[in-house]
Amino acid sequence: MNDNQNPPQLISFHGLPALQLRCADGAQAVITLHGGHLVSWIPAAGGERLYLSETSAFDGRQAIRGGVPVIFPQFGPTGPLPRHGFARTSAWKLEGIRQEKEFALATLTLDDDETTRQIWPHAFHLELSVGIGGDRLDMELEVENPGAHAFSFTSALHTYLRVAEVENILLEGLNGTLYQDQTKGNKLVRDTGVALTVEGEVDRIYQDAPPTLLLRDPGRPLGVHSEGFTDTVVWNPWEDKCAALKDMPARDFRHMLCIEAGCIATPILLEPGASWFGRQTLMELRNS
Ligand code: TA6
Numbered sequence: 326m327n328d329n330q331n332p333p334q335l336i337s338f339h340g341l342p343a344l345q346l347r348c349a350d351g352a353q354a355v356i357t358l359h360g361g362h363l364v365s366w367i368p369a370a371g372g373e374r375l376y377l378s379e380t381s382a383f384d385g386r387q388a389i390r391g392g393v394p395v396i397f398p399q400f401g402p403t404g405p406l407p408r409h410g411f412a413r414t415s416a417w418k419l420e421g422i423r424q425e426k427e428f429a430l431a432t433l434t435l436d437d438d439e440t441t442r443q444i445w446p447h448a449f450h451l452e453l454s455v456g457i458g459g460d461r462l463d464m465e466l467e468v469e470n471p472g473a474h475a476f477s478f479t480s481a482l483h484t485y486l487r488v489a490e491v492e493n494i495l496l497e498g499l500n501g502t503l504y505q506d507q508t509k510g511n512k513l514v515r516d517t518g519v520a521l522t523v524e525g526e527v528d529r530i531y532q533d534a535p536p537t538l539l540l541r542d543p544g545r546p547l548g549v550h551s552e553g554f555t556d557t558v559v560w561n562p563w564e565d566k567c568a569a570l571k572d573m574p575a576r577d578f579r580h581m582l583c584i585e586a587g588c589i590a591t592p593i594l595l596e597p598g599a600s601w602f603g604r605q606t607l608m609e610l611r612n613s
Contacts, residue, residue, distance in 0.1 A: 333422045333429060338364060339383035344419060346429035352457045354429070359385050361417035361433040361453045364392035368460045368609040374547065376487040376581035378573045388413045390572040391485045391581070393464060395453060398445060398478035400589045401507075406444060409483070412451060415441070420452070428458030448472030460609035467602040470595040477594045481558060481587030482605045488542045488582050491561055495520040496584070498538035499557070504529040505590070523582065526563035532556055532590045539610075540584065546610040553603030554586035 334345045336355070343357040343364070350369040357364055366375050377391035388394055388409070397412040399405075407414070412435060420432040435451040450469040456462070464482055488494050497520045505511040507528035516531070520541070534557035540547040551557065560583040562570065567578035586605040593601050 333424050333431070339381075341383055341385060344422070344431055346422075346424070346431055346455070346457055348429050348458050349426050350459060352429075352459060354431075354455060354457045354462070356431055356433065356455055357389065358417050358419060358433070360389060360413040360415065361395050361435060361451075362389050362392050362413065363455055363464065364389060366457065366462050366607070368457075368462070370460055370609050370611050372545070373487055374462075374545075374607065374609065376485040376577070378577060380574055381572050385416075386414065387572075390570070393485070394483040395451075395466060396479075396481040396483050396585075396587070397451060397466075397468070398447075398449070398476070398480065400479040400481050400587055404479075410480075411441060411444065413483075417453070428456060430454060430456040447474070447476040449476070460611075462607040463604060464606075465602060465604040467600055468593070468595065469600040470597055473597050475594060475596045477592040479587070479589045479592050480603065481554070481556075481585045481589065482603070483558075483585045483587075484583060484605060484607070486540065486542075486547065486582050486584055486607075488540075488580060489545070491523045491579050491582055493543055494582060495522060495541040496538060496559065496582075497521075497541065498535050499531055499559075502531045502534050504531040521559060523561050523563075526566060527559055527561045529559050530556055530587070530589050531559065538584065540582070544611070548606075548608035548610055549584050550606040550608070551586035551604065552606075553601065554588055554605065555591065556587045556589045558583065558585035558587050558589070560585070 355365040381390035394413040399410040417433040423430040452467040538549040
């Protein structure tokens with residue numbers, strides 16, 4: 326039954342075809358087909374929770390800066406593929422929408438084609454589900470291997486969170502976890518702080534990270550939970566690296582923090598016919 330007063334809409338988002346999900350309780354999301362990219366999430370309590378750069382490219386070729394880029398099949402620059410793989414710059418297909426009174430769910434898919442096979446010679450099927458309702462966002466990525474040969478991949482949901490002032494946040498839950506410090510040539514360091522604070526560039530891949538984190542953004546605490554993804558990336562480019570990004574205003578490093586759910590340190594090996602899934606859930610905690 327669809328008793329929602331606000332059925333999903335196909336819209337144009339900065340000129341890109343996109344899907345707008347709206348729940349009766351006020352929760353909303355926008356997903357572009359380019360990249361299968363969640364560009365906006367507003368929980369029922371109100372207020373955008375994702376950072377999206379106002380100077381991002383929206384040309385249907387380059388990756389969007391902000392929101393939740395889907396990283397597959399290669400995280401970062403390590404490997405033969407374009408940085409962070411090709412899923413974030415590919416055209417995804419809208420597979421289905423379920424819209425009920427209290428939640429809305431969209432499913433998008435991406436399959437190998439001639440272009441992907443030229444740079445990555447594997448058959449694959451990706452399914453991204455984005456579900457919203459109340460104060461919660463669930464993003465699930467499933468990877469299937471429909472081909473005759475095994476392949477391995479790294480992946481992430483590269484979530485850009487909007488924060489009021491990054492120097493005022495505390496990120497709790499990573500204490501005691503080992504991370505690769507990407508600002509120091511991937512040196513392996515153990516996190517010893519009670520909470521992570523950001524006072525300079527942070528680019529860390531936490532390995533086998535705890536599944537549940539708490540982002541304390543004053544007045545707007547957010548729960549971050551992952552499943553299937555073993556690693557957590559925390560990234561803020563800070564002043565100099567942000568200024569060097571042509572698709573992000575120079576001061577915006579102050580208003581974003583990436584908390585990414587990833588499988589990076591140990592690539593996933595998928596045998597023919599096998600599948601894998603990972604999920605990241607964000608939970609607005611203002612009302613709890
Ligand atoms: O996830 C962190 C990271 O790999 C950083 O090293 C940083 O450069 C960022 O992703 C953004 O990458 P991009 O290719 O989107 O500029």
